[in-house]
Amino acid sequence: MAQKVKEVKDSKAVSSDTEIGTGINGSYHGPAIKTGEDGVVLIPHPSDDPRDPLNWPLNKKLKILAVISFATFAGFSASLAGQLQVVPQSELYHVSTTQMAYQNSAGSAGMAAGGFFFFPLSHVIGRSSTIFWTLIGAVLSNIWAGLMNHSNDYNGFIVSRFFGAFFGAITGVLGPRILVDLFFLHQRGRAFTVFHWCFDFGTVAGPTISALISANTTWRNAYWWTAGLAFLAAVLVFLFLNETSWNRELNAVNPTPPLSFIANRIATFLPGTKVTPKTTFARTLQVAKTPFLIAITPVTLILSVFTLTNFGFYVALNSLSPTYLQKPKAAVSFTHWIGIVFALIYGQYLSDWLPLYIAKRYNAGIWKPEYRLHALWLPSLLNPLGLGLFGAGLLYHLHWVVLAIATVLVTFGSLCITPITVNYINECFIRNPAEAAIAVNFYRVAFGLSVAFYIKEWVRDVDIGWAYGMMAFFELLGLGCVVGLMWKGHRVREWSFRGLGSTEEGEHVVEEKRESVGNV
DSSP: OOOEEOOOOOTTSOOTTOOTTOSGGGOOOOSSOEEOTTSBBOSSOOOSOTTSGGGSOHHHHHHHHHHHHHHHHHHHHHHHTTTTOHHHHHHHHTOOHHHHTHHHHHHHHHHHHHHHHHHHHHHHHOHHHHHHHHHHHHHHHHHHHHTOOSTTOHHHHHHHHHHHHHHHTHHHHHHHHHHHHHSOHHHHHHHHHHHHHHHHHHHHHHHHHHHHHHTTSOTTHHHHHHHHHHHHHHHHHHHHOOOOOOOOSTTOOOOOOOSSHHHHHHHHHSSSGGGSOOOOHHHHHHHHHHHHHHHTSHHHHHHHHHHHHHHHHHHHHHHHHHHHOSSOOHHHHHHHHHHHHHHHHHHHHHTTHHHHHHHHHHSTTBOOGGGGGGGGHHHHHHHHHHHHHHHHHHHTTOOHHHHHHHHHHHHHHHHHHHHHHHHHHHHHBTTOHHHHHHHHHHHHHHHHHHHHHHHHHHHHHHHHHHHHHHHHHHHHHHHHHHHHHHHHHHHHHHSSOTTTOBOOTTOBOBOOOOOOGGGO
């Protein structure tokens, strides 16, 4: 059965004649409620315009998802390349390894500054153009780092790492906005799982792969290969990424991109204003301050306690493993991949199905953003269990299989949690998903990259067992914050700046089967 228009006869449902942009809690509605083949209501309600990204064919949407997922992996790999080669770097520049680790601080600063700078720019030149040109910036920054091969190039090298992250992290900022542009509510969980799986994989695997490539050669190869990776991502973006900006306000005028491939690419990337809805300088300034406002709202701060400990302590596990497992079993290293694959499978099957099931089973098909959070129960409990098990294994010299199991649990938990939490915060600010992603990712990545500065002192002060044990307890505390949001999330979301909080709460997202009148 093709997509068809149905009138939802439910007192809690949104009226079928709701105007665009005037729905409950600021959600967006089309002229009528539409459902897919499985009876799930299409939220946001798409317009009847084939140019609307929500109406694009699924294969086109998946192609864009694949491109931006690869681009965010490449961007974060380029941003964090070389962080594990501090010893040979310090020998070249005649500085301490601590001073060499300042590249981590430079990278953190670049990620923070880049998101806050380029997001407002994307409202002017478009999301696609911003992603393309920032990837080019990441390529040039890593070439710059690779050319810093003299003893007096230390300062230039550190500055290059700032700009590498300044440009490289932008796809991770704009990606969630593109996903919200393209996918309906019942599809977003799976899309966010794929995207943030690549996001986190870039932050962890990028430095590791760089270290392997540079192990028997020069450390500068870490920057050459990531420059090539970012360049490949830029080429794919240029060839396949379409601008997804679409103004859903009533009577809005949206530009029509050229049909010719060459003309379309020129309009999209040089500089991109021809395919982007017009904006004003005042509106751009308003957009620029929104991430700062979202970053200090209670729902963002409460959720960030959970996300930053989760990601930070996953980084801590990977930071200390080489110290205590100087000759690890190959099977221990392989367990990371087991956790990664399980996380992807879990997210694909549960991140959309479970919240929709809860809405249908317990709330007559009416949506609440907090239903997303219930998919966190399993990974949130396995993660601290894995941390405690890993600490005990190192402290008591247990069999390597114990460490392998712990690594699977922590990897699985961490990579499951990120897409679910980012999806939730995006849906708490559905008009401003990129701004919400900037805020949450800033807290998460900044804390994760800072762990390397104090983790060894932490272990020295309390021993390895208690260090990991404390991490486990901190994660349980973070889980308590999430449980609080499950319980009182609606009330917490109301504590936002006027006009900022907007959700799809109250939408009738699942059609219920009804008996015909003749059978009553």
